[in-house]
Structures are given as C-alpha cells and as structure tokens.
Amino acid sequence: MLWPFNQFVGVRSPQPRTSIPIMDGAGGNNGCHGGGRSLDSKMASPLAQRFGDVITAEQDLRKIVGPPNRWFTSKTLNKLDRRCQDFIAASPFVVVGSTDPSGLVDLSPKGDRAGFVRCLDDATLAIPDRRGNRRVDTFHNVLRSPGVGLIFLIPGQRETLRVTGRALIVRDQNIRSAMADHGQIPDLAMIVGVEKAFFHCGKCMTRSSLWTYKGGRARAAE
DSSP, X not given: OBOOGGGOOOOOOOOOOOOOOXXXXXXXXXXXXXXXXXXXXXXXXXXXXXXXXXXXXXXXXXXXXXXXXXXXXXXXXXXXXXXXXXXXXXXXXEEEEEEOTTSOXXXXXXXXXXXXXXXXXXXXXXXXXXXXXXXXXXXHHHHHOOEEEEEEEOTTOSOEXXXXXXXXXXXXXXXXXXXXXXXXXXXXEEEEEEEEEEEEOTHHHHHHTTTTOOTTHHHHHO
C-alpha cells in the first residue's frame, strides 16, 4: 500500500567446533594436527597472511567471476516502482544492515504483520521500532553513518527485494500513529530515503530449499 507522503510531517549447551586447516602464506596446507593451526587458535598474524591466493583487487576478482550480468544490472532502480511497493506491502520480514564506527556491519532482523514497513512515496520508507531488547544498534549506527541496506522477504517467494539508501530516526507523531499495532504506538520510526532498489535472483532460495527445508529444525530447537 502506498501511503501519501504529504499526510505525514533458554541456555544452550556449547557444541563442539570443527577445526579447519589453515593455508600458509605460500598456499600450503599447515594441517590441524601435530602443531598445525586452526580457526579456533588465536593468531598474531593478520588474517590475510593465514590464507593463500587472497584476492585484493577488483580486476583480479573479475578475471574469476566475469563481468556483471547486464540484464540484472539494468533492472536496478533509483525509486520504488509498483512491483517493489507491492512486494514491501506483502512482506512480514526485513533485514536491516548498517555500519558501526569501526566499519563493521550490523544486521538486524525485523518482523511484524505483512506491510509493517510503509511506503510513504516511491522514494521513502518508514520502519516502526517495536519494543524489544533496547540494544538499538542500528539507531546508534545511523546517528553516525546514515547508509543502510534492506532485504525484504516473503515466505514462499524465491526472489528478495534489496533496497539501499540513507536513514534518519524520527518521532513524527503522524508517522508513528499510522504504524500503531494493537493500540501500541512505536516510540521511534526509521525513515529511509531510497537510492537503489532491485530484485535479487532467487537461486539462493532454490539451492537452500529455504521455505521447505526441515532437516535443521530439530537441531535448531535443541
């Protein structure tokens, strides 16, 4: 649904970890026995020195993976078209990515009834902040670096919608009141100015059988 913008001013037991052989600087396998190193070891050397054939330049990367698919890159939008807006209105789940001051990326999952993220217009989204653990990592990051990335999912759908833009935190009463749930008005909302949007290929969903996979449910519940 398009919202006219002018209307709004348990404790788990530790599981054993598998040691992974580490490559030496020349690409040789140091092994994980008899003095070999593993990812569980505390390393004094920089991460890049622990592996062979580290890719450090885009031209080297492109030699391996090839050029980007022009058909997909041509589908990148700078505004939300009707298909994007309909997808967001049907989505009950979004993952929000932001960057902390040290450059590390935080990912925050948010879920609610389908359509909880509102399209104020074709370039503006509003995301309610429901009460939770009060970590507000995303908000801390946005105050310092407003760039955010969003991935919207719809259960059963192969494609996902990726959106990037810049965010700000608001207390706008009209915005918050419009996103009330069971009479509870969110204390804050995050507004995202959309700069790029595109639908991501659904191959990852097919390969993972994400919406039909049952094998890991028992283990995840332990």
